[in-house]
Structures are given as structure tokens and as C-alpha cells.
Amino acid sequence: MESRTLRENRKKNDTVQPLFLHPRDLDIAAPHLFWAAPPDESLLTSLATLGQTTPALVVETGGRPILAAGSRRAAALRERRGSVLSALAVSLDGPQDPDGPEAADGQDAAISPAVRLGLLYLASNLGRTVTDAMAVAAGRYFAAQGPIDDALRLAGPYLFAPDDRRGRLLAQWLTLPPALDALLASGHVPLGSAGLLAALPGETLDALMPLLAAVRWSRGSLSGALTWIAEAARLAGCPAGVLLARSGATDLLGRGLSPNDLTAGVLAALRRLRYPLLTTLEARFAALSRELARGSRVKVKPSQGFESDAVTLEISVKNPAELAKAAADMAAMAFSPVLPRLLTVAHEDEPDDGPDGGAGA
Missing domain, CATH: 1.10.8 (Helicase, Ruva Protein; domain 3)
Structure with missing residues (x-):
């Protein structure tokens, strides 16, 4: 009678097999490769000097193999004449209990091949920093296969830490237009x-x-x-x-x-x-205050919300001479014809006609 260990090893050998494929025989833009990107210079250099050190993952279907992970490696090897892609064949069937045909996880058997392809791809990218845009790209793929809640239940553990609030935000984002x-x-x-x-x-x-x-x-x-x-x-x-x-x-x-x-x-x-009225008053006040304080270090500020006919004068000095100069400037402001207009800016019927006045742009 076959031992349990032998049965387990046979199951593993039936699931994972080494393959050598022509890179152009594989679809490197399939929907489940949602993070696929052109190979960067470091990958090209590594392949040129060391060869392929990490196998891709493929699913054998009896026809054209499906690339489950390794699109950048496949794309890079396409540009090298005579190169083959080293890959491991993986199954779309869930993990099986050696003593029975049912999946170890009761929900596993219900996972569709498209969803399992996406999960295989995520599993092959574990440890990779997942940006917000990457999370959304993955979420779009899984949401297209079924309800969003199911998508996040399956893909979420591969994308986020348990306490990462982005899972909730991703669910909200997936209700928005893909544009x-x-x-x-x-x-x-x-x-x-x-x-x-x-x-x-x-x-x-x-x-x-x-x-x-x-x-x-x-x-x-x-x-x-x-x-x-x-x-x-x-x-x-x-x-x-x-x-x-x-x-x-x-x-x-x-x-x-x-x-x-x-x-x-x-x-x-x-x-x-x-706030059309408030912004109009702010623009009018800004123009008048600049005119009143021109050439001085004095800053003129309105009352909160223009609720009172009062202004605040603010100065910043570093020595007695600057203080004396500011005092002289404020004394001159007291006799400026602009000051009465500034104090009653909220009561003017017409906005200032200058470039900063009025409610226009």
C-alpha cells in the first residue's frame, strides 16, 4: 500500500513540473497579469550576466500554456534570440487533502479559474510594496469576477496588512468609474x-x-x-x-x-x-490695505468675517529704529483718505474697480 508520504510527494510532483518554453508562445498581457510592466534595466542586465534565476509560473491547459506569473521575465527573454523561459507548471485546482477529493478549505472549490489565476499572481508577488494604484488595478480584476466583498476577502490578505485601512478605501474606490x-x-x-x-x-x-x-x-x-x-x-x-x-x-x-x-x-x-460676498470683501480689503500700507512694514488685517468696522495693524521690528519708522508710518496712515474706506469696506455699495476688486476672476 502506498504510504501517506509517497502520496503527498506524488501529488506535489503532479502539481509542479519544470518546463522550458519559447517566450513568444505565452500571452504576457493577460488580464490576470494586472501589474505587468516592461522589464527594467536591472532585470535585463541580470538576465544577460546570470541568466534566468527565478522561474516563471505557467498553467498547462492542453493547448497554449497560460502565464500565471513572470511577465517581465518573459518580455525580456523575447528580445534575446534563442532564449527559452524556464517555468514551473502549476495547477488551477485548489490544495487537495491527500486522503480525499475535497478541498481542504470548504470555500476553495468554488473559486473560479480566473480568480485563482489572479491569486497565483498575487502570491508570486508577496513581499512587493503595493502602491495605491497597484491595489486598485488588482481590485478591478477581482471585482470583474464577482462581488467586491468576495474580491476583497480573497485578494485583501495579499494586498494589505490586517490593520491597513486601505482595504476599506479600496472597496469605495472600486465603485468609481475606472477613468x-x-x-x-x-x-x-x-x-x-x-x-x-x-x-x-x-x-x-x-x-x-x-x-x-x-x-x-x-x-x-x-x-x-x-x-x-x-x-x-x-x-x-x-x-x-x-x-x-x-x-x-x-x-x-x-x-x-x-x-x-x-x-x-x-x-x-x-x-x-x-462665499461670493465674503470673497468680494476680501479682495476689496486686500487692494485698499496694500494702498494704505505701501512702503511700510505694517500689515493690515480685517476683523473676523468683516463683522466689525475695525482693522488690526501688525508690525515686526528688530531694533528701535524700525519701531520708530513703523510708528511714523502708522501716524501717516491716520490721515490717509484710504483709511475711512478701509474701515467701512463692508458697507461700500460698489466693489473696487481695480484688478483685485469685485467678485470676478
């Missing part, structure tokens, strides 16, 4: 904003896409912008997309502004949607 994945990969939109974006109506998200692609958003800045848009739309009683078109924010995209200036301009335009 946003490129913005995550480019660093324009963070994974942490998944919940914020998932809560938006589809038409609002569509209207936001040009701004999402133009600015590198932090979660905080995007949260503030979305709050301003939502509140402004609610107060105005019109769709957010209509307000965005009126805001002038998208008009800034083609002006060749620096990234910092573009971000500041877009945020200012969106804040102006929500």
Missing part, C-alpha cells in the same frame, strides 16, 4: 478621497473630471472644494455642474499657470462659489 484610476496612478487624486468621490452624483463627478485631472489634490483640499460646490449648489438650487461652468475654474486650465498658481486659482474660484 479615475489613471488620476490615482498619476498622483492627482488620492485613494483617501474615495469616499468623497463615491458620494457624488454621476453628473457632478463628470463635471469635475477636468479639474481633478489638472490639480494635484490632497484629501483636505478636495474635501473643502467639494463642500463648497455642494453647499453652493444647494443654496442656488441648481446642479453643481452648472455652477462649476460659471465659476471660471475651468477657464484657468489653459492659461499655462504654474502648478501652485493653478491650484490656488482653482480653489479660489470654487470658494467664491460658496
